[in-house]
Amino acid sequence: MWRRPFPWLIAIVALAFALIPYFGDDVQLRESLLLAAIYVILASNLNLMIGYAGYVNFGNIVFFGLGGYVCVYLVSEWSWPLLPAALAGGIFVSVLALLFGLGILRLRGAFFALATIGVSEAIKQLVTNFEPWGGATGIYLSLEAYTPLGGPMQALWTTYLLVIVVMAASLFLSYAIKNSKFGLGLLAIGQNEDAAATLGVPTPLYKSLVYSTSGFLPAVAGGLYFFKTGIIEPNSAFNLGLSVEAIVMVMLGGQGTIIGPAIGAFVYEEMRGILLTAESFSHFQLVIAGILLLVIVMFAPGGLVGLVHRRWPVTRRWLE
Amino acid sequence: MIVILASVIDGVLIGAVYGLAAMGLTLIWGVMKVINLAHGIIIVLGMFALYFLATGLGLPPYGAVPVVITLGFVLGVALYWIAVHRIIGQPELMSLLATFAVNMVLVGLGTALWSTSPYNVPVSLPGVSWRDYTFTGTHLMAALLAAVIAGLLYLLLYHTRVGKAIRAVAGNREAAELSGIPTTRILAAAFGLGVALAAVSGTLIATMFPFTVLSGEAYQLKSFVVTVLGGLGNPAGALLGGIALGLVEGLATPFMPVSWIPIIEFGLFVLCLIVFPRGIFALSKA
């Protein structure tokens, strides 16, 4: 256990997340931990693109929103149970991402990033005009949707636990990929794509695969989140600001590491909470996030974890 | 039929301004391989500059043009030193995030200062009539000025020492450095130029249409489409590409609701990236 303490750490933290509010029956804590878990999910999966493969996905919120729509739609219109519906959302988004990726990921980093900038806006527009999904009003879930889970109160706890599972899964996924041949190939691409290709890394395939993979868990989480919220509409589903914040979280915590994005998610959330309550700062949220990102990129591209590694090199071994 | 033709011609006029904006973007890419993700908000700054110069200071609208070019250049050089200088030569990821961060800061400041309400600068100019249709004076003027500025850029790039230096650095920075060109200052100047072009195109757009802090996104997308169409790093291609896009918009507007246009442009953009990665007028620099 002490050789590779890391996976155990993840499990313990996830357990703590799950059990503490449960035993205290603390709804407020649960809600804030739920939000935190969602951010960790978004940041961790985004890190697969940014930190491993070196590709910035500006439209990462699309996975979350589309997954949410598919799940809520299946539950609402087709009376699917929650779990299959959320998983279906995940699969739908991954397949879509794979197809889109196969076209788009033949491009180099900068062009791919440009393509993702427009994606979220385009998808948002499309969904707004898509009547079967409620168009601009979106989809409401009636209370009956929660009866299979034992009623709304119980359903909230169940979805919370499921989100924790997805969060743990995201961290495990990062870990598993990083220690796999696939992950090594991705890291090579992130370091020097041309050299990686010359070495035999099948770059177009790997890039499409990681793009698709990075969408699965956020899509499932989206399904769970919007099921719990009871309503989904284009603005909340495709909150472009969240895409940006996810990027800042990844960079802040430490792109390319496993725990970095999670740390970044927490720290950023804390900061945001403090800033929002301080009246004068609330309008400047984007400005501060932007300055933060700029400072990180220029002076600490390895994020918080990178700083720890630099200051105490021994941590490189176990803090990944 | 006349309506379509008129719409197309109008599109071409506006397209010239799109081309001007895209020239700024493509110039920066061509010289230092950086994609300026703050391009859209800079266009917006140009729009607001017109507002404050014209309504605030009472400057005649078109008098703002040289002012904005100058201010834009200064802003560009400043941005280069603040955000771009340190990350030149680092992986693409870093330059993308750096300019993106600048974008965040500027959009945030803009929203805080000016909220998302629409602003308008009323500019009246006599139009030109043809049959039953009148071409808006401001559109004609904007296209004319865009062409003039593009011409000046051409003169700068091909008939001055600075321009030659810029082209040298764009071709091969090390070689340029070795032949005694102060490459860092040239890079700063090129970035300044790119920003100036973006800003002044915003000013010209503001003479034609109302705008908000968030208008930049749509124009940034148009600039990306045009830049890829015309071939990255190719200013002439950017101008032609802009006119082409204007033409397409002119063709499309009579037939579809305005909200679909960004989606179509995005589709076009992705298509271009996949099918013509080097631009339609591919002057390949292998």
Add this chain to the structure above:
Amino acid sequence: MTPLLEVIDLSKHFGGVQAVQNLSFAVREGEILGLIGPNGAGKSTVFNLINGVFRPDGGRIVLRGTEITGEPPYRVAKHGVARAHQIVQPLAGLSVLENCTVGACFGRENLPLTAAGAVAREVVDEVGLADQADTIAGQLTTAGKKRLELARALSARPYLLLLDEVLAGLNPTETERMIDILRRIRGRGVAILMIEHVMRAIMSLSDRIVVLSLGTKLAEGTPSQVANDPSVITAYLGDARLMQEAGKS
């Protein structure tokens, strides 16, 4: 005996410049073939065409009887071609060992992670980087990076090694060491196609030499044949001393 690599009638132009024109030559199994020529002769372009970075306008490239013309680099690597670049391309954030593991994982043998790691360790020992196995590649000296470039290519266990000026910028001791390593590699049956300007080295290492000038083959033969070829001497007229050196070896 079928040659290992055949380059047949290869052509490539960039804009108005004909970089390579109707070039044909072959590399035999287990031989070291030197590729020399004045600057701008098209040598690096030939490498880029062989390993798939550029697609040729005309001609064919055949490796062990299989067409590899125009295939993308990652497929060419799987066929058994590995390359060490003139301007080193280390995966700067990864360690020396990890760099080589990438080579072993994705090269000809397409090994799984653990097996690749073992191969990488062997190769790292062989080229003398064992004590720096865990060093981050970006922190190596230039000589170290050049050795890593070679080690990484070797880790792929290729049939053919494309070496682009691996001796450039090395001091005499390092050069000798590198030449040793190259001889040992050839001894194990790996064929080498090498571009080099260090005349003495390439003349003594190569079994045969192909001389390129302005994209076409100027001469081909053993080192001494080539060194005494008048057209070669003329092509190098600007580098008279270079040819003197070559004549001495």
